[in-house]
Amino acid sequence: MRRCNQVVGVLLLVFSILVIYQSRDLVYAVEFSPGAGFFPFWLGISLLLLSLILLLNSTLIKSRLSEGNPFPDRQALLRVLCILGSLLISILFFERLGFLIVMVLFIAFLLIFLEKYRWYSGVLISLVMVFAVYGLFKIWLGVPLPPGLIR
Amino acid sequence: MDVLQSIMLGFGVALTPINLFYAFFGCLLGTIIGVLPGIGPLATIALILPTTFGMNPASAMIMMAAVYYGAQYGGSTTSILLNIPGESASVITCLDGYQMARQGRAGVALGISAIASFIAGTLSVLGLMLMAPPLAKIALKFGPPEYFSLMLLGLATIVFLGGRSIVKSMISIILGLLIGMVGVDPVGGVNRFTMDHLELIDGISFIVVVMGLFGVGEVLVSAEERMKISILKTKLSGLIPTLKDWKESAGAMVRGSVLGFFIGVLPGTGATIASFLSYATEKMISKNPEKFGKGAIEGVAGPEAANNAAAGGALVPLFTLGIPGSGTTAVMMGAMMMWGLRPGPLLFVQHPDFIWGIIASMYVGNVMLLIMNLPLVPLFASLLRVPYSILYPFILIICITGVYSLENSMFHVLLMFIFGVIGYCVKKLDFPPAPIVLALILGPMVERALYQSLTISHGSLSILVTRPFSAAFLVLVLLVLSVPVIRFLKQRRRA
Numbered sequence: 001m002r003r004c005n006q007v008v009g010v011l012l013l014v015f016s017i018l019v020i021y022q023s024r025d026l027v028y029a030v031e032f033s034p035g036a037g038f039f040p041f042w043l044g045i046s047l048l049l050l051s052l053i054l055l056l057n058s059t060l061i062k063s064r065l066s067e068g069n070p071f072p073d074r075q076a077l078l079r080v081l082c083i084l085g086s087l088l089i090s091i092l093f094f095e096r097l098g099f100l101i102v103m104v105l106f107i108a109f110l111l112i113f114l115e116k117y118r119w120y121s122g123v124l125i126s127l128v129m130v131f132a133v134y135g136l137f138k139i140w141l142g143v144p145l146p147p148g149l150i151r
Numbered sequence: 152m153d154v155l156q157s158i159m160l161g162f163g164v165a166l167t168p169i170n171l172f173y174a175f176f177g178c179l180l181g182t183i184i185g186v187l188p189g190i191g192p193l194a195t196i197a198l199i200l201p202t203t204f205g206m207n208p209a210s211a212m213i214m215m216a217a218v219y220y221g222a223q224y225g226g227s228t229t230s231i232l233l234n235i236p237g238e239s240a241s242v243i244t245c246l247d248g249y250q251m252a253r254q255g256r257a258g259v260a261l262g263i264s265a266i267a268s269f270i271a272g273t274l275s276v277l278g279l280m281l282m283a284p285p286l287a288k289i290a291l292k293f294g295p296p297e298y299f300s301l302m303l304l305g306l307a308t309i310v311f312l313g314g315r316s317i318v319k320s321m322i323s324i325i326l327g328l329l330i331g332m333v334g335v336d337p338v339g340g341v342n343r344f345t346m347d348h349l350e351l352i353d354g355i356s357f358i359v360v361v362m363g364l365f366g367v368g369e370v371l372v373s374a375e376e377r378m379k380i381s382i383l384k385t386k387l388s389g390l391i392p393t394l395k396d397w398k399e400s401a402g403a404m405v406r407g408s409v410l411g412f413f414i415g416v417l418p419g420t421g422a423t424i425a426s427f428l429s430y431a432t433e434k435m436i437s438k439n440p441e442k443f444g445k446g447a448i449e450g451v452a453g454p455e456a457a458n459n460a461a462a463g464g465a466l467v468p469l470f471t472l473g474i475p476g477s478g479t480t481a482v483m484m485g486a487m488m489m490w491g492l493r494p495g496p497l498l499f500v501q502h503p504d505f506i507w508g509i510i511a512s513m514y515v516g517n518v519m520l521l522i523m524n525l526p527l528v529p530l531f532a533s534l535l536r537v538p539y540s541i542l543y544p545f546i547l548i549i550c551i552t553g554v555y556s557l558e559n560s561m562f563h564v565l566l567m568f569i570f571g572v573i574g575y576c577v578k579k580l581d582f583p584p585a586p587i588v589l590a591l592i593l594g595p596m597v598e599r600a601l602y603q604s605l606t607i608s609h610g611s612l613s614i615l616v617t618r619p620f621s622a623a624f625l626v627l628v629l630l631v632l633s634v635p636v637i638r639f640l641k642q643r644r645r646a
Contacts, residue, residue, distance in 0.1 A: 004580055012322065019329065026341060033605040036336040036343055039598050040329070047325045053318050070579045076375040083374060084572065087367070087547060091564050094551070103551075107544045115540035125541060133548050141202055143556040 001070055005058035012051035019044035082114055098148015099138075103130045154280060161507030165515055170210050170508065174516045177214035181221020182523060185237050186531050188229055189373040189539060190546065192222040192238070193479045193585065194365035198546070200358055200486055201553040208490040209505045213512040215483055220272055220462040220513065223422060224520050225531065227264040227455050231257060232532055240422035240458035243430045247443060247450030254446050262390035263400055263448060264455040265524040271408040271456035272517040275463025278412045279470075280510055286471040287496035295603035296614050298474075300624035301418075302597050305474055307631045308419030309586050317635050319582045327587035330355055331594025338602050350562040357485045357591055359554055363567040364584045366550040368574020370543045390525055392448075400452035403433050407456030414457070415464025418476035422458035422465075429457035463513065470506055471496055474593070478585030481592045 023044055026037030071077065090106040107126035111117045117125070137143040164170060184195045196215050203211035226238030231248035244264065251260040293301075310320045333344045334354030345351040392400070410432065411425040433453040434443045443450050468476050473495025475481035487494045498506050524531070554567045577584050608614035616622045 001581075008580055022344060026336075026343060027339060030339060031610075033338065033602050033610060036339050036341040040332050040343060043325050043329055043332070047322065047329075050318055050322050050325065054322070057318065070581065072375050080371050080375055080575070083371060083543075083547075087571075088568060091551065091561065091568055094555070094564065095561055099552070103548055107548065110544045111540065117540075126544070129541075129545055129548065133545075133552055136202065137552050137556060141205060141556070143201075143552075144559060145552065145555070 002058050004070060005054060009051050009055035009058060012047060012054070016044050016047035016051060019047065079114065083110065086110065095146040096148060099145040100130060100134065101148055103133070154284065157284075157503060157507045158280060158511055160504060161509075161511030164209060164504050164508030165213065165512035169207075170213050170512060171515065173206075173210045173214040174217050174512045175519055177217025178221040178516050178519045178523060180214075181218040181223075182225035182520065182531060183534060184218070185222035185225020185241075186228045186534050187537070187542065188233075188235050188237050189369065189542070191365070191369075192219050193361065193482060193588075194369060194546075195222070196479060196482050196486075197358060197361040197365060198549050198553060200482070200489075201556045203486065204489070208487070208492055209508045211490065212483070212487065212505070212509050213516075215486065216466065216509055216513060217516045219479055219483070220459060220516065221520055223272075223455075223459045223462050224265065224268045224524050226458070227268070227451070228261065228528065228531055229535065231260045231264070231451070233535065238422075238458075240426050240461075241455075242423070243426045243454045244451055246430070247445070247447050250444065250446035251448070251451065256446065258390045259392050259396055259448070260451050261528045262525060263392050263396060263452050265390075265521060265528070266392070267400065267404045267407065267452040267456040268459040268524075269517055269521040270404050271411060271460040272463060272520070273514065274405075274408040275412045275415070275460040276510060276513045276517070278460075279463050279467055279513075282416075283467055283471050283506075283510075284499060286467065287499045290472050290496040291500075293472075293496075293620065294618075295600040295607065296618050296621040297624070298472075299597060299600035299604055300615060300621040300628070301472065302474055302593050302600065304624045304628050304631070305418035305468075305476060306586075306590065306593065306597075307628045308417065309477075309589060311419065311631050311634060316581065319580075320586055323577075323582050323584065323586040324590040327590025328594040328597075330360060330587070331591045332598075337595055337599045348562070350558075350560060354595075355566065355591075356557060356563070357482065357588060358557060359563050359567045360570050360591055361482055361588055362550045362554055363570020364574035364577070364587065366546055367567065367571025368578060368584070370546050371571065371575040372578050373539060374543050390528065396448055400448045403429075403449040403453035404456045406432060407453040408460040411457030411460030412464040415461030415476075416467045418468055418474065420461075421477040421479075422461040425457040425461035426454035429453040466509075469494060470498060473498075475589060478588045481589045485592050 019040060023037045023040035026040065027035035028037045028041065029035050086106055086109050090102050094102050104126050107129055108122050111122035111125055112119050134145070138145050165174070180195065180199070181192065184190050184192065195218055199214070199218070203214070222238055223240060226236060226241035227244045227248065229235050229237035230241040230244040231252050234245050234249040236242040236245055248260045248264070251257065306324055310317060310324060331354070333351055335341070335352055336343050342352060407429040410429050414420050414425040414428060415422065430450060430453060433449045434440050437443065437447070437449060465476055465480050468474050469480045469484055473484070473493065475484045484494050492498065492502065492505065550567060551564055554564050555561070557563060574584060604614050605612070615625060
């Protein structure tokens with residue numbers, strides 16, 4: 001956790017400098033009152049100070065709270081990456097292939113490959129789930145969902 | 152209009168069939184997600200938000216409020232049967248609730264927590280009803296300086312109470328405020344941090360952030376391990392407590408209700424802190440404190456009363472001041488603004504049917520929840536057999552579809568994905584996520600209030616300290632912020 005805090009501290013430090021730099025392009029003050037750049041500038045400064053405190057704290061003070069590694073072992077991390085990857089791919093193909101196809105494939109993938117359901121129960125559950133959501137949003141609420149290939 | 156007349160108006164709204172249906176649906180949904188670990192009221196309210204755009208705002212708010220207080224009922228079930236809190240507000244119920252279950256008193260524990268929830272829920276609606284109108288009357292006199300100082304106070308208390316590390320809570324708040332800065336600024340109409348994306352000119356919708364942080368992010372944290380849940384095999388008989396149980400827990404329920412309500416009213420606090428404080432109080436005043444942790448019924452009744460009362464209390468600042476005190480009420484407030492209502496004291500004047508309809512529906516909802524929870528507890532407990540492996544794909548589809556339905560744009564869905572990754576990291580690194588949401592919603596309001604204050608005073612900051620209410624709030628901010636410093640210095644001296 002200490003190493004994590006240090007890394008986060010550095011990242012936040014860079015981010016805050018970016019914010020301060022960007023906010024200098026905005027007007028700092030107009031007549032009588034702060035301008036568009038006032039809040040971002042001071043928020044950037046506060047973030048800079050806080051990330052410095054975080055860095056110093058995690059480097060100098062050994063505390064009970066900062067022990068242990070918060071991130072899981074390789075296998076669990078692989079599961080998380082698998083979910084994230086398939087989610088991203090589904091989002092990218094969402095409009096092209098359409099709601100029904102993408103979502104059924106996405107859920108079936110998660111259930112069959114990640115959760116080790118049998119293929120027929122995986123397909124069945126995903127069909128039921130996707131059509132329930134489709135019914136709620138498209139039919140009941142009338143939200144336009146991308147039709148994709150099924151027109 | 153006096154309170155009696157108003158509440159009659161409210162019941163007129165709450166008892167229409169459609170609103171009864173939404174109250175029932177909200178209570179049911181709240182209980183279910185309360186029972187299920189891994190999804191809380193904040194995420195649920197955000198998930199149902201896209202479905203409410205076509206609804207009457209009063210019906211939609213009745214449903215959301217029901218989810219919020221319903222979740223406090225359901226949360227205790229898993230704590231008692233599994234030793235896994237369904238909700239953060241039920242963490243403390245595990246201590247004695249699970250012990251009671253192991254001693255074969257699971258039924259009594261579930262029964263007393265439903266009854267405590269009912270009593271506290273009803274008392275807190277009563278408190279809300281009596282306290283909100285006079286508070287709203289005072290708040291009507293508030294101008295921008297008072298609001299600015301009050302919001303500062305809200306942000307300061309959430310820092311103080313937010314998480315284990317004060318620095319991390321503060322960073323969360325600043326990140327939330329910065330996300331709120333994206334888009335056209337409220338003063339000069341300049342684009343800020345839009346990075347030349349047209350989609351960002353309107354700012355980042357809080358729905359995108361909440362679905363990312365609490366939907367996708369929460370799924371990732373919970374899905375790391377394949378959860379193995381083993382339910383305590385026990386007979387759920389004897390839900391009705393005996394006279395002895397009543398005697399032991401009656402005091403705890405009343406104390407928990409009062410404590411919980413007032414803690415809920417304070418900004419930055421909420422049901423979780425209320426339940427912890429109630430447990431500590433009960434243990435302190437108990438004649439035999441050694442019983443706690445070994446199945447003391449007061450240790451279930453008190454906290455369960457407190458977390459329900461806090462849910463009612465948390466609605467007081469939302470309705471009277473238009474300032475949310477927690478992540479969940481912040482989302483509710485965002486929802487009200489999307490429906491075109493301006494939360495705050497004027498609601499009592501301009502939309503009495505809306506406000507009083509919700510208050511009245513909370514009486515009805517609490518009765519529904521008691522009926523639902525006492526005989527149906529075994530049914531809800533069996534919900535725990537729904538494996539998380541089915542639940543989380545469902546949450547993910549709802550997240551994608553819900554965000555897409557906002558603007559029909561994939562840009563927002565991708566943004567939600569990014570916030571999902573951020574949410575996962577934030578939780579893993581022990582940054583509290585709720586302050587991000589609160590700050591995101593308060594951010595533009597804080598900025599506008601300061602701008603208006605300085606316009607009134609022709610640029611002099613003294614307006615913030617010369618107006619008595621504003622000055623008082625600022626003094627409180629200083630007091631709240633000085634507590635951690637004093638604590639730090641004390642620790643130093645001891646070391």
